[in-house]
Amino acid sequence: MRADARKNRDHLLAVAGTAIAEQGVDVALRDIARRADVGLATLLRHFPTREALLDALLRTGFDELTAQACALETSSTPGDALVSWLRDAVAWTTRYRGATALMAAAIQDTESALHASCVALRAAGARLLTRAQAADVARNDIDGADLFALVAMLAWLGDQPALAPRADRLFDVVSGAVLQSTTTP
Template identity: 80%
Template sequence: MRADARKNHDHLLEVAGAAITEQGIDVSLRDIARRAGVGLATLLRHFPTREALLDALLRTNFDELTAKAAALETSSSPDEALASWLRDCVAWTTEYRGVVVLMAAAIDDPESALHASCSTLRAAGARLLTRAQAADKARTDIDGVDLFALVSALAWLGDQRSLASRADHLFDVVASAILTSAPSSDAGAERDPVARN
């Protein structure tokens, strides 16, 4: 990609990210184009569908969360690694309002532009869960699918303005239900899942 095209591409992603944070994933593509100071045709040249735009926007974040899971596998105890990753995952999914609905649908749709990234992210969480289970630090009657569903549920709570003040407490409740010896709620507390809303 030429330097000017890359600059336009990155600018569109930056504007789209801000718009989705403010208005949610249903913000109109026309509004994103207007905010970016381009025509809708220009936006669609870079991102022919809403899903293509979201995939480009979210892929970096998915990759960072997947890489964090891999790093935690070698740097933290199994229970602390799982709790820290869960907190970061929930915090990130509440940053872009409504994205959790799209992620849940993409997991079941191999044709979705988001399917591969969501599946990789779910697998990373499943590895952390399996590691914690092997160390007798997490209950054994849940799997990666259940874990992804719980992340989705917690992220949905963060999207609900009337419930957002309860998000930290409910995260701790869910984490203590998953982990057989829940680490301190300070694990990963530097990223508050409500603070970005």
Template identity: 80%
Template structure:
């Protein structure tokens, strides 16, 4: 890709990121083009569909969250690695309003442009969960699909104005329910607590 084309694409992604964070994942492509001060045809030349735009926008973050899971797996105790990674996923997901619905749909749809990234992200979480389960630090009756659903649920809470103030406390409740052992749960759950 030519340098000027790369610069234009990066500019469109930056504008799209702000628009999605502000107005949600269903923001119109026309609005994004207008904010980027380009024609709709220019936007569509780079990103022919909304899903292609969202895939490009979200893939970097998915890759970063996947890499973070690997880093936590190598450096943190199992319970702390799991809870810290889930907390980061929830925090990231609430930055982009409406993205949890897209992620949940994409993980089930192999034709979705977001499918591969979502499946990879879910697998990274599943590895952390399995590691915590093997250490006796997490419930054994959960799997990667359950963990992905819990992340989506917690992110949805943060996306609801009336419920958002309760989200940090409810995160702690859910994280505590994920873990086993009284000595494990408090240390992992207290991290990042704001009350």
């Protein structure tokens, strides 16, 4: 891709990210183009469908969270790594209103453009969870699919205006429950 085309694509993604954070994943593509100061045809040349735009935007974040999980595996204690990643995954997902439903659908739909990134994200979280379980700092009765569902649940909670004020406290409750060791004293 030419440097100017890459710059335009990156600008469109940045503007789309802001628009989706403000208005949700159903924001009109025409509004995104207008905010980016380009025509709709230019936006559609880079991203021919809404799903293509959302895929590019969300995949970048999923890939960053996956890479972060890999880094945390070697730089933090198992419990700290798991909670840090979980907090960042929830915060990132909450930033893009409506992304939770897309993630939940994409993990099940092998034809979705987001499927591979969601599977990689779930696997990254599962590795952190398994590591914490092996260190006996996380409960053993949950798995990576449960952790992925918890990310979606906590992000959904933060996406609801009436419930958002409780999101941080409930994150602490849930992460505390995940980190509860199953060893009896």
